[in-house]
Amino acid sequence: MPDATGLELIAHDLGEAVIETVYFRERATLEIDPAAIRPTLQHLREQGYTFLASVHGVDYYPEEPRLGVHYELLDMSRVDRITVKLRLPTDSPKVDSVTDEWPTANHQEREVYDMFGVSFDDHPDLRRILMPEDYEGHPQRRDFPIGGEPVIFTYDEAKWLESRE
Amino acid sequence: MEVKREKLSGPSSSGQPLGSAPLRVESLNTSQLLRGGELEGANQPAHLEGTELERYVEERMLTTTLDSAVAWARSNAFFPLAFGLACCAMEQFHAAGPRMDIGRFGFEAFRASPRQADLIILAGRVSIKMAPIIRRLYDQMLEPKWAISMGACCSSMGVFNNYALVPADKFMPIDVHVPGCPPRPEALMHGVLKLRKMVQDDPDMGWRERYDAVGTEEIVPGA
Amino acid sequence: MSPPTPPASPPTLSAYRRREQSITLSPVEEPLEGGAETTDELLTLNFGPHHPATHGVLRLLVTLEAEIVRDVKPIIGYVHTGIEKTAEDKAYWKVIPVVERMDYLAYYFNAMAYIGAVETLLEVEVPKRAQYLRVIHLELNRIASHLIWLGTSALDLGAVSIFLYCLRERELILDLFEMSSGARMHTRYFQVGGVIEDIPSGFEPKLREFLKVMPERADEYGAILNSNEIILQRLRGTCPLDAETLLSLGVTGPLLRAAGNPWDLRKAAPYSSYEDFDFKIPVGTVGDNYDRFAVRLAEIYESVKIISQALDGLPEGPHITGDRKVALPPRHELATSMEALIHHFKLVTEGFRVPPGEVYYPIESPRGELACFVRSDGSSKPARVHMRDPSFVNLQALAPMTRGSYIADMIATTAMLDPILGGIDR
Numbered sequence: 001m002p003d004a005t006g007l008e009l010i011a012h013d014l015g016e017a018v019i020e021t022v023y024f025r026e027r028a029t030l031e032i033d034p035a036a037i038r039p040t041l042q043h044l045r046e047q048g049y050t051f052l053a054s055v056h057g058v059d060y061y062p063e064e065p066r067l068g069v070h071y072e073l074l075d076m077s078r079v080d081r082i083t084v085k086l087r088l089p090t091d092s093p094k095v096d097s098v099t100d101e102w103p104t105a106n107h108q109e110r111e112v113y114d115m116f117g118v119s120f121d122d123h124p125d126l127r128r129i130l131m132p133e134d135y136e137g138h139p140q141r142r143d144f145p146i147g148g149e150p151v152i153f154t155y156d157e158a159k160w161l162e163s164r165e
Numbered sequence: 166m167e168v169k170r171e172k173l174s175g176p177s178s179s180g181q182p183l184g185s186a187p188l189r190v191e192s193l194n195t196s197q198l199l200r201g202g203e204l205e206g207a208n209q210p211a212h213l214e215g216t217e218l219e220r221y222v223e224e225r226m227l228t229t230t231l232d233s234a235v236a237w238a239r240s241n242a243f244f245p246l247a248f249g250l251a252c253c254a255m256e257q258f259h260a261a262g263p264r265m266d267i268g269r270f271g272f273e274a275f276r277a278s279p280r281q282a283d284l285i286i287l288a289g290r291v292s293i294k295m296a297p298i299i300r301r302l303y304d305q306m307l308e309p310k311w312a313i314s315m316g317a318c319c320s321s322m323g324v325f326n327n328y329a330l331v332p333a334d335k336f337m338p339i340d341v342h343v344p345g346c347p348p349r350p351e352a353l354m355h356g357v358l359k360l361r362k363m364v365q366d367d368p369d370m371g372w373r374e375r376y377d378a379v380g381t382e383e384i385v386p387g388a
Numbered sequence: 389m390s391p392p393t394p395p396a397s398p399p400t401l402s403a404y405r406r407r408e409q410s411i412t413l414s415p416v417e418e419p420l421e422g423g424a425e426t427t428d429e430l431l432t433l434n435f436g437p438h439h440p441a442t443h444g445v446l447r448l449l450v451t452l453e454a455e456i457v458r459d460v461k462p463i464i465g466y467v468h469t470g471i472e473k474t475a476e477d478k479a480y481w482k483v484i485p486v487v488e489r490m491d492y493l494a495y496y497f498n499a500m501a502y503i504g505a506v507e508t509l510l511e512v513e514v515p516k517r518a519q520y521l522r523v524i525h526l527e528l529n530r531i532a533s534h535l536i537w538l539g540t541s542a543l544d545l546g547a548v549s550i551f552l553y554c555l556r557e558r559e560l561i562l563d564l565f566e567m568s569s570g571a572r573m574h575t576r577y578f579q580v581g582g583v584i585e586d587i588p589s590g591f592e593p594k595l596r597e598f599l600k601v602m603p604e605r606a607d608e609y610g611a612i613l614n615s616n617e618i619i620l621q622r623l624r625g626t627c628p629l630d631a632e633t634l635l636s637l638g639v640t641g642p643l644l645r646a647a648g649n650p651w652d653l654r655k656a657a658p659y660s661s662y663e664d665f666d667f668k669i670p671v672g673t674v675g676d677n678y679d680r681f682a683v684r685l686a687e688i689y690e691s692v693k694i695i696s697q698a699l700d701g702l703p704e705g706p707h708i709t710g711d712r713k714v715a716l717p718p719r720h721e722l723a724t725s726m727e728a729l730i731h732h733f734k735l736v737t738e739g740f741r742v743p744p745g746e747v748y749y750p751i752e753s754p755r756g757e758l759a760c761f762v763r764s765d766g767s768s769k770p771a772r773v774h775m776r777d778p779s780f781v782n783l784q785a786l787a788p789m790t791r792g793s794y795i796a797d798m799i800a801t802t803a804m805l806d807p808i809l810g811g812i813d814r
Contacts, residue, residue: 024747050635051638053757054759054774056774058763058772059772070746070748072761076651076656102638103637103638105638107780107783108781129464129465130465130468130813130814131294132293132294139470139473140473142476144328145328146326146473147327148322148326148328149321149322149326149330149331151321151322249444251444251489251492251809252573252574255492255493255536255573256573258551258555259558261555262555262556277440290467290469292466292469292813294468302438324485324489325471325474325486325489326474329473330469330470347574
């Protein structure tokens, strides 16, 4: 990980795009403005972070802005990791896709779209990936009910059958 | 079929040259038997008459109804569908593996095509995207067909009681549920053998009387 | 070739024909434009979720020109279980069995990634003995996973007997797991702060016996498969992909190592005492299917080396952290100590609380970089658990690998990719 000073230097280079830097348990996180995601990743790539390990979403309910997208970057030559995070409001969850520069983000952004509803502009193929195509709702959001079936036991089978009629 | 042990220098009844094996298995056909070929003792069937002959033949023949015979044949020759969804599929492999061999019972012919299979073992969790496909597979299987729901996830919801899963009972009739997460290969074998017994004899396996649970037979979904 | 447009229906067409012609493919499923030198026809074939290959319910939409693959689109989600959603609903302790069932061949690895993340958040220290025990079980699980990979891949390529041989070895490993934890799969052996129980007394001799037997058996597999003309012809030179493209696709693990890049988290960023062990990383040269096969086969030997070193150097000590706020106290203390009873009660009913924060913890699983992201909001249930599964990302490499090769090569490549649908779909 870059240490706290290294993180501050990177944040300084990025300038206005950075909203906050967090150095927690020896891991560095940069929170940036969603509009600046592509230049930020480009800049970090020039700094050596050439491997995008993961793109995943987080729901910060009930804090606004609610939907977050995290990009985990890895510098293989120096074994350094850094997280870039951005937060989007629920009413307009749109962010630029980074798939053309980082092909690994293809399926991962589709998963964020499927699970959280964040749409990625200029994604080559933004469809649901894990849920059926015609599913409604975004399951991983915190206010989506967990669902499930009541388990039918032998002793109350008759009651359950009646309730279904 | 009778097994005859012969000394190497002894005569052979079928006239074949003596081989190097000390044990020779020969199938004597009925005419030779009745002609009283090589049988020892005084019970030469050629000399039996009337009721004694009938009794001799009855002792050596098996009579049954056609239904039972067909059920016996079906139950000893399940062709499971090679269908594994998730972790239970790994234990299904082990049930077909060398230690806990499903081939001992004759069920090692896992067919890939549902048209050729008659037993579908749902091994793993059934998600909502997969449920219509499983139903289509089940519909493509030819009668008579049976279904075993292996593991907790498809029998009930298992560990994951959430939006993404469907218990198998909801969309297809299941004959045997095998609990476990994942069930040991021995448990799967127990389930398959229970199914075999069900097919061979009466589906009622007796526990319903013991637990005073008569009338709690399987729900037919959609009925 | 432009998408088929329904013609102005002449009155002689039957209802069936009219319906057939009215079906338009969705823009994604349409066949590729151009690229057909020999024929004009591109066929879209559906390798449906149910197929004889034993890799789980992976659906591939293959666009074919005669027998050459022009494009592959994987469609997944057929075993999506909502693991991440379920994990938000349960206490930290109870998430471990849920998360274990994700990548169902590497269950210890799933647990390790999640537990590592939680331990980082809690800043709890794992005793050395527990770390060595974890390494032993992780490497045993790696061997078990590679054995199933070998068995099912050989089954795909037609060598049916290897499957049974691999299951024979895997039975030995599962016996060891049953000895240490009580269950063959999904054992819940790893807990936050260590392992749930120390190994029993018969474990070590049985493990040593296994370690003696395993390299010989791996030699057997190598001998059978490496001298088989069919296997060599199907694997050598088929579907290579260079390390650059793999890195841009986010691929890690044996696939990347087969292409020549020796990236392995056990060496690069050691966790759980991996730095104490001396082992090599097998690396391929060309990056074709044969290299992927050879790299995984060689990893079995390296895992055996690691396990024997861990067993020889197994230190004495506790098997779980002594911090009672995180780990259950030993049962005998419950009769004498009031604090132990209270801790036990709190841990079992509510679970421990984790300070708020976000952590991403990566480890090296048999398929690549498996990482767990845990976000905690200070309560006793995680606010977000995300598993970065290697197969999910590696699957994106299937299309670049197989473009321009035959269908049979595509089958072999899917086998060598080692996709585990449980991890892909979560």
